[in-house]
Amino acid sequence: MASETAGSTAEKTAAVKDLTLAGAGALVLSLVINWLIVFGANTVGIAPELDALTYGPVTLFTTLGVVGATITYGALTRIATNPDRLFVVVAAIILVLSLIPDFTVIPDQPGGSLVAGAILGVMHVTTAVICVGVLTR
Template sequence: MSSSARSLTISDLTRAGVVALAVSLGINLLIVFVANAGGIAPQLEALNYGPVTFFTTLGVIGATVTYGVLARFSSSPDRLFLIVAAIVLVLSLVPDFTVIPNQPGGSLFAGAILGLMHVTTAVICVGVLTDRSAGQ
């Protein structure tokens, strides 16, 4: 295990997860606000504050736990987390472009907006969770 992985405490991981969550929620809720103000998919349930808050929170918690496990058991958790995050991101985009356009009020554009939120959250999680100074 690397010294950077060993130096990651539960407290550091929790702080980094809270930072990632706060930034992700802030940006995603701003995207929802702009989408709503622009009249984009007002009937689409997935593009409203409640579902976006719930799924962003779930994703960031999942990323934080995953990073914690990788940091505990891997000698290169940052690299491995980047790979896992990229795979999960690609998989998370599939419903945005296959399911969302067929939902009531949905469209390909609305799916792209949701996809943008997934990309934003993934980039934030990778950046914050792998940054040793974020949890300190």
């Protein structure tokens, strides 16, 4: 009985470690891609006065999104019989909801436009795809 408990504790520890490493990988990849998008947008002069399209907010919100996705996936692996499929559904719903401000709020911000909103939307999509791909692997 003691070895079963030790085994399950070791398995849980390994699972948490694997999830943490996957989340960290998703974060690094998401940040690099989103920073490249910000760099490109700044280089061609798209919405230079828009705060949301600068490195600080992009870094903060990308990190929050990936950490949230990692925690959500970890919780789903404990409660769902098919956590991968359920995570894809949850991620899709969150993605759609995250796009709403990009096209309703961002165009009205100082320096904002529909193009800037679309660029932020692309960042949301790439981060969601990365999270689903890396976490469910």
